Structure formats: structure tokens, C-alpha cells
Amino acid sequence: VLLVPAFVAFLIDLLDKNKGNLSFVTRPFRIIKNKIRDAAAYVSCTAVSLCILLPIAAFALLTFVTKYPIDMTLTLDNITRTLEIGADRYLANSLIISAFVAVLGVVVAYITAYMTARMPSKSSKMLHLVSIITLAIPGLVLGLSYMMFFNGTPIYGTLAILILVNIMHFFASPYLMMYNTFGKLNQNLEAVGATLGISRGRIILDVLIPQSKATIAEMFAYFFVNSMMTISAVSFLSTLSTQPLSLMITMFEAQMMLECAAFVSLLILAVNLLLKGGINLYKRNLRKKELA
Numbered sequence: 319v320l321l322v323p324a325f326v327a328f329l330i331d332l333l334d335k336n337k338g339n340l341s342f343v344t345r346p347f348r349i350i351k352n353k354i355r356d357a358a359a360y361v362s363c364t365a366v367s368l369c370i371l372l373p374i375a376a377f378a379l380l381t382f383v384t385k386y387p388i389d390m391t392l393t394l395d396n397i398t399r400t401l402e403i404g405a406d407r408y409l410a411n412s413l414i415i416s417a418f419v420a421v422l423g424v425v426v427a428y429i430t431a432y433m434t435a436r437m438p439s440k441s442s443k444m445l446h447l448v449s450i451i452t453l454a455i456p457g458l459v460l461g462l463s464y465m466m467f468f469n470g471t472p473i474y475g476t477l478a479i480l481i482l483v484n485i486m487h488f489f490a491s492p493y494l495m496m497y498n499t500f501g502k503l504n505q506n507l508e509a510v511g512a513t514l515g516i517s518r519g520r521i522i523l524d525v526l527i528p529q530s531k532a533t534i535a536e537m538f539a540y541f542f543v544n545s546m547m548t549i550s551a552v553s554f555l556s557t558l559s560t561q562p563l564s565l566m567i568t569m570f571e572a573q574m575m576l577e578c579a580a581f582v583s584l585l586i587l588a589v590n591l592l593l594k595g596g597i598n599l600y601k602r603n604l605r606k607k608e609l610a
Contacts, residue, residue, distance in 0.1 A: 348609070374587070380580040396577040405566060405582060412563040413589070415477060416545035419484045423541040424534060426485065427493040432522065435500035436508065446497070453490030457550025460487055465554045475557045483555060484545045492537035499533045500526070532601050539597045543590045 384391045434446040464483050473479045503526065511521045527534070549564050556565060563586060570579035 374584075377580040377583055380577055381584060383577065386576060396581055399575075400566075400570075400578045400581050403566075403578075405563065405585070408561055408563040408566055409585065409589075411477065411560060412546055412586075415480050415484065415562055416542045418477075418481045419488070419545040420538045420541040422481065423485045423489065423492060424537045427489060427537060428496055428534070431493055431496035431500055432526075435497050436505070449493050449497075450490050452486060455487075457487055457548065458554075461551035461554035464551070468555075474555075475560065477560050479555050480552050480560060480562065483551045484548060485541070487548065487551050488541055488544045492540050495533050495537055495540075496530065499530045503529060532604055535597050535600055539594055542593055546586050546590055 380386050381396055382392050382394070383389065384393050384395070430445065430449055434442045434449065460483060464479060468474045468479055473482070507521055507525060508518055511518070546562075547564055548562075549568060552562055553565060553568070556562060563582060566582045567579045570576070570582065
């Protein structure tokens with residue numbers, strides 16, 4: 319049942335004959351100022367932001383109280399206790415895992431999307447189907463499968479298997495981002511390059527990558543953020559030395575140490591917000607260059 323949506327998406331994409339043939343030149347969208355529309359948008363965004371910030375504020379309060387709801391005295395003991403248990407070491411594990419997953423995941427997803435979108439064949443269609451099917455596999459199933467398959471191998475119990483399982487777990491969405499981006503670019507670029515004696519590698523480096531920088535940044539952010547947060551797949555594959563920070567949340571919840579769990583959640587949120595802020599600044603600079 320979980321695979322049905324993936325097959326439906328594959329069939330719809332297979333029937334689309336207009337990918338990459340609609341326009342040769344892309345132009346940035348310019349937003350025309352409208353005071354009424356902008357005011358309504360600001361009000362809507364403010365309301366949504368408040369709804370998002372209220373639970374975060376509750377977690378922040380929970381972090382700095384002695385024992386919720388028995389003793390609401392403000393304290394820093396929860397942070398000290400969490401760090402003494404090893405939160406800093408587990409944070410380093412999460413950062414290493416997420417960074418490798420983001421870099422390697424972007425490379426693999428980019429190459430796979432190029433093969434399926436820019437090199438059409440029967441094998442590329444099968445590769446496309448396999449790539450989107452990974453979206454339908456639950457993390458628990460993936461973790462158990464990797465545990466049984468890689469048990470006894472050199473990478474079992476290391477950071478390498480956590481990196482591998484996260485790449486596979488979150489592969490489909492970044493892959494589809496780049497696949498759809500390639501579908502918007504003219505399909506004749508490689509043919510023109512071959513006529514002029516330009517290799518595929520130069521087309522990729524000089525044309526396709528500059529045209530897809532924003533998508534690459536979003537792919538990197540998706541891999542990184544989800545790898546920082548994930549619990550399901552890595553829970554079966556991590557050891558005490560390779561455990562990511564996110565697993566401390568379930569550990570603290572099982573021990574009813576909700577204050578420490580709240581601090582870990584805020585720590586993960588802070589790291590992800592810093593990354594997303596950097597990605598947004600990068601994309602804003604790209605847009606300014608395009609408009610210039």
C-alpha cells in the first residue's frame with residue numbers, strides 16, 4: 319500500500335512529454351508591490367509564526383525550571399546535567415553525520431537526477447522508479463533492514479552506517495527537487511554542446527550547476543536538517559560511541575527527565591535554524607544577482 323503513491327507519481331511523470339521543452343531562457347519572478355496584499359500577508363505570517371513559537375516557548379520554559387510542574391523555580395541545572403551525560407559528544411556525532419549526509423547525499427542525488435532527467439533510457443526510468451520508492455519506506459523498516467543486512471560487517475556500529483542509512487532514508491525528496499529542476503531546463507543543451515565539441519562535464523559545471531545553485535542549497539539543507547532530527551532508522555544502528563544527539567530525547571523521556579529532553583530539542587532546533595538562516599542568506603544573494 320505504501321508503494322502505490324510512488325508508482326502513481328512515476329506513471330504521471332512518465333506521461334509528461336513537455337519536460338524541458340517549454341522555454342529556453344529562465345527569468346526571475348518580480349513581485350509587484352501591493353499594500354493591501356502585503357498587509358494581509360504580514361498578518362497571516364504573524365499569526366502562523368505565533369502558533370509555531372508558542373510550543374517553542376513552552377520548551378524553553380521547561381528547560382529552565384527545576385521540575386515541571388512540581389517546582390517551577392528557574393535553574394540551569396538541567397543544562398549542566400545534560401552536558402555531563404555527554405550531550406556535547408553526541409552533538410558532535412550529529413554534526414559529523416549530518417555534514418557527511420548532506421555533502422554525499424547532494425552529490426549522489428545530483429548525479430542520479432542527471433542520469434534520469436538528462437539521459438533518458440529504459441534503465442534511467444527504472445532508476446527513477448527506484449529513487450522515488452525510497453520515499454515510501456518507513457524509517458523503522460529501513461533501520462531494521464540495515465541492522466540485519468550489515469550485522470557483522472566492518473561498518474556496523476560505526477558512523478559510516480548511520481551516514482549511509484540517512485542518505486537512503488532522505489534521498490527521495492532532494493532527488494525529486496533536482497529532477498524537477500532539470501526538467502525545467504532545455505533538453506537540447508547536451509546536443510548543442512556535442513555539436514560544438516563541448517563535453518557533458520563542461521555543460522554540467524558551466525551551465526547546469528550555476529542554474530541550479532538554489533536547488534542544491536535546498537537539497538543540502540534538507541539532508542542536514544532531517545539527519546539532525548531523525549530518530550527512527552538510527553535507533554537500531556547506533557552505539558554508545560556513535561549515538562546522535564536526537565536519541566537523547568527518547569532516552570530522557572523514558573526516564574521522565576522532560577526538562578533535559580526539552581533542552582536537547584532546543585539545541586537541535588538552534589543548530590537547524592543557524593543552517594537554514596545561512597541557506598536563506600545565500601539564496602537571497604543569488605536572487606539579488608539574478609535581478610541585477
